Amino acid sequence: MAGSKKFYNNVLKVFSALVLTLAIMLNSVGISKLYVVKADYVTTWGAISTVFDATPGEKLHIEVEVKMTDLNYSTNQGSVSAVVKPGDGAPFRSTTATLSKGSITDKNAIAITSYDPTKISADIDIFENAKIGQYPAEIAISFTGYDSMSDQMITSASIPITINVSQEKAAAQLSVSDVKYDTSKAVVGGAFDLSFNVKNDGEIKALNVYQSVEYGDTGMAPNYSTENIKVGDIAGGSSKSQTVSIKVLPTAEAGYKTLTLKFTYKDSTGNTYEVSRNIYVTIAKQAEAKTGDARLIAYSDSLNDSVTVNSKYKLSLTIENLGEKKAKDVKVSLPDEGGIGVSSGILADFSGSSLNVNDIAAGDVANISIPLYITTAASSGLKEIAVNVTYKSADSNTAVTATTKAYITVLETKQSEIKNDVRITDVTQLPDLPRPGEKVTLTFNVTNNGSGKISNLTLKGLDLSSSTFEPVNADGSVAVGAIEKGASKKVSMTFKVGSAAAEGMGTLKLALNYKDEKGNAQTEEASMYVLNIQKSAAEATPTPEPVLINNISISNISQSPSNPEAGSEVTVSFKITNKGTDIAKNLEIGGTDLSTSTFEPVSSEAMKQLGSLEAGESRDVVMTFKVGKDAPEGFGQLRLGYTYYDKNGALQSGTTAINIIGITNSGSKNSKPRLIISEYSTDSEALVAGSEFNLSFTIRNTHATKAAKNITVGVSQAEGIFTTTTGSDTIYIAEIRPGEEFTATLPMKTKNDAATGLYEIKIHDEYEYDDMSQVDAEAGGVKEDNTIKLNAIENARPVVQNINIGAGMDTPTEGTSIAMAFDFYNMGKSTLNNVYATVSGDFSLDSSEMFYIGSVTAGNSVIDNEPSVIPAFAGTCSGVLTIHYEDSNGNEKTVDFDIPATEVMPVADFGGMDFGGGDFG
Structure with a gap:
């Protein structure tokens, strides 16, 4: 079959070359001008509109019937093709069109004539960010044809069209909401997870979203190895839940901190955007040990030291005893799964499994260095190293382990050119x-x-x-x-x-x-x-008196507690600085616009007396207010006013505002229940493509006093990787009371062609509650999304057919190399990477231990593979052809295929006859 195809293709190439040669010869002798391009060989069939109304982000169906403009023009059957091409600024990409003629849809059977219409159709994708306007475009038609009047060959034509866009979508705009973290873990020397939702408030999809966190001088650092974290695509109006792990350095100061989230993303035309959003976190001091035992915490100052391969490095570690008793038998070790070992190329450079540390008394600190060796096998990039500290309390034999992480960057191993700078x-x-x-x-x-x-x-x-x-x-x-x-x-x-x-x-x-x-x-x-x-002394003019500038600034703001309740007190701390050019005298500061709906005073003292501040001088201020009983949940603005006298005795005044965040108000009419997914699980450990499983998840009402009622819970997965197997993908729950939980189970199925990967599942909650706010009532209740992630495993389908020893022509002979032909097919839905074959049994490969095929994309094949094999003996031989490949996660898999029983001939024995040197007369 393969041979006949090659023969046909060779004949076609020769024929095409002859036609082209003939055309050149005719042209050279002046018989005619060949291959004329003229736009008006083709026109529309009848008086039809060529203006098409388009909507941003949607497919636009274009359909035009055309004909040749004159009976003298004709095209060869099967030679016609068409492409819809954008003009200047048109919001779409070139799109191949399809041809039809009545019920005929086979392109090879279609020609454009002057006496019946040919339909050209195309579905073009309009860019989401398309602007209002009318845009030029064309249907470019290519063909092989003939003009009988001028005796010329004709090759192309064009139908001008107009794309009309009458509306625009709002640009993608990323915002951050629902920021959560465990305040008990956000302490000096600790680590905590910060979770939040990233929402696209616009209508245009934000593509290829990446996020990074800027920590500045907060005393916090990343507890993860990837600086830029991929969020993925976020459709308009949709959101994605994100979680980052953060380390609080032992040198950090407790208080109110600002982290900056930076997002980069693109639109459908590749334009890049960048936006920053602030997140506020309160760091508390490390609590004292509540028991009389020893209590060690460990932290590393090695956050991102640079190291080179084939070098030694000392990782610094600080161990602090926060308990009330001595810590004994202190040992420091590096777990194999924590970034140390042959696979990573980073080795512990000390004997034994651990380093012994002297006893650490209560309140004491021990600083140690851990020797490491960076081998030449270490790959470049940021590396995470886990460190375990095991110890016992003075009067106990129970071992306790504290764990921390350090980060180092292995530099590129390539020898770079000398750079002079x-x-x-x-x-x-x-x-x-x-x-x-x-x-x-x-x-x-x-x-x-x-x-x-x-x-x-x-x-x-x-x-x-x-x-x-x-x-x-x-x-x-x-x-x-x-x-x-x-x-x-x-x-x-x-x-x-x-x-x-x-x-x-x-x-x-x-x-x-x-x-x-x-x-x-x-x-x-x-x-x-x-x-x-300056001007020369002769030209200089007297220096005028400096202009007096008055400027009072407030910075370094923090609050306590981090989540104040309406009716309770909140303490704000800040630094007030005189950024003016001279002294500020009798400086006073106090709250303004105080009320039960904002903040209330806690004493009769209206203003706080600060005295005088010289230019450039700062002073720390602490003030306490009560959160108004009617204050809304979320954040509120505490307005402060200040007055002072400048150096000329003039009274100066100003106002500023401090944002108090995390306000809760259970008694507020706007307070509403909050449903979260507290845990989830599946009854199958491996969610293989095409398999069914049960998904269980627990919904918890976190509100202290209000119940969630008439709850509808739905499940969806954007790519359709996971779907429910029942008729409905929603569950109805009558009520979840305050602080209570409800566990739901749904039968699910993994898509047949799912590729291996971690996929997000949205759990949609819609519910009502007593005394609903007007906004929620008009919206028909509260609508919330929770996100969980499940791992799908692809169902790879490598197939081998037509295994043939000798390819049907050669005779297999004992100990002699012979070709073994086989065809390889990837019948799965994912690419199979680094495919190679090995042979076992009564056959062996001739020149190597493997036959390399390469990567094979889904639905494709590699036919006529012919590795050389050697039969082990004469007689009936059989064996196994083993296909090796890597799945989408890089894991090697194998599949065995039987080599059919093959008769192998012995080596020819001519009985000692000598055929050389005779005289044949």
Whole structure:
């Protein structure tokens, strides 16, 4: 079959070449002009509209009937194709169209004629971010045809069309809500999980969303290894639940902290967007041990040290005893599953399974170093290392283990080219206001930012003149000497401002001459800027009195508790700073606009007296208020007013606002129940594609006083990987009382062609409650989504057919290499990676231990594989062909196929006859 196809293709190639050669010959002798392109060979059939109304984000069906414009024009049957192409700014991509003629849909049976219509149809995807307007486009038609009037071949035509977009979708806009964390774990030296929902408040899908967290000077650090976390696609109006693990450093200060979430995403045309959202977290001090036992916590200062392969590294660890008794038998170990071992290329560089540490008394701290060896097998990138600290309390024989994690970055192992890069930074000048003819001294850091040590570094002024700067020594240079890679040296150079230098900013150019680590001479140029050059003394005018600036600023805000209840007290702490140019006298600050619906005073003292603040001076302030009994849940603004007298005795005043977050109000009419998924499970450990299973999940009402009623629970999965097997995918629950739970079970099925992966399942809750707010009542109740994740496992289907020893032609002979043919098919729905074959039994591969096939995408095949095999003996031989492959997670799988019994001939024996050297006369 394969041979006949090859023969047909070769004949077709020869025929095409002959036709093309004939066309060139005819053209060269001037018989005719060939392959003429003309737009009006084809026109629409009848008076039909070529304006199509489109909606952003939806498919637009285009259908046009066409014909040849003249009886003299014709096209060859089967030669016609059409593509809908966008004009300038049109919001879609080129799309292949289909052809039909009445009931005929086979392209190879269709030609465009002048006497009956040919229908051209296409479904084009309009971009979600399409703007209102009318856009030009065309149906580009290609064919092989003939113009009998001019005796010319014709090849193409075009039908102009217009795409009309009359509405727009709101742009994607990401927001963050439902921020939650365990306050008991958000403590100095601890770690906690921060969860939140990322919602797309727009209508356009946000594609390829990534998130990262900026920790700044909060004293917190990531407890995960991937800096940019993939969120995926978020459709308009949809949200995704995210959780990140955060480590609180032992050096962190307790208080109210601001974390910045950064999101990057794209729209359907590839435009990239970036947005930041703030999340507020309160860090508490580490609680004292509540028992008389020893209590160790461990933390590592190694957050992201850089290491190279084939090197030794000491990981620093601090162990603190927060208990009331001595900790004994303290041992530090590195678990194999925690990033240490042959597979990771990072090894413990000490003997034994652990390091012994001296006893740690109550309240004491021990600092130790853990020797590691980074082998050449270590891959580059960020690595997470787990550390276990095992100990016993002084009067106990029960071992307790504390665990922490450290992070190091293994640098690229490739030898990089020498990079020469000397930089000048942190420039300061003296005096601040130099005049022409005066000396100015510039002090700055010279940093070796290259790949190796440099030596004999000299800095010299360039282009010195009376209109710029002039040297004050013989050559205007200074010797710096050697600088190690990554190191800096502070340097000072003095020049004279040129007598004709212009007022304002002047540019001083420097030549940087040095030798690189190979001894080669290098030269770079750098520029520094001398600021505030004044007029010459003769031109100078008296300096005016400085303008008085009044500015009071509030920063470093924190609150306690983190979730204040309406009617209870909340304490705010902040720093107040005089950022003005002179003293602020008799400074007072206090709450304004206080009421039961916002915040209330806790004493009759209206204002807090702070005295005087010099310019630049700061003072810490602590104030307590009561959350109003009618305060809404969520966050509220506490407005503060302040007054003071400036240096001229004038009264100054201002207002500011502090956001108090996490307010709860069980008595508020707006308070409503909150349903969460507290746990979930399946009755099957492996959710294989095509299999059925039961999904159980527990719904908990977290509200203290209100019940959720008339509850409808639904389940959905965006890609359809998991679906219910019953007629309905919803469950009705009459009521879940405050603090109570309800466990539901749904029969589910994994999609037949599911690829291995972790998939999100949305659990939709709709419910009512007593005294519903007007907003919820008008919406028909509360609608909430909870997200869980299940892991599907693909059902791979590698198939081998037509195994044939000798390919039907050669005779298998004992101990002699012969081809074994077989066809390989991937009949599953996922790519099979790194496919190779091995042979066992009575056959062996001739030249290697494996026959490599490669990666085979779903639905494709590799036929006519012909590895060479050797039969082990004469007679009937059989064996096994084993197919090896990697699934989508990189795990190797194998499938065996029987090699059919094959008769093998013995090696020919000619009985010692000698056929050489005879005389055949």
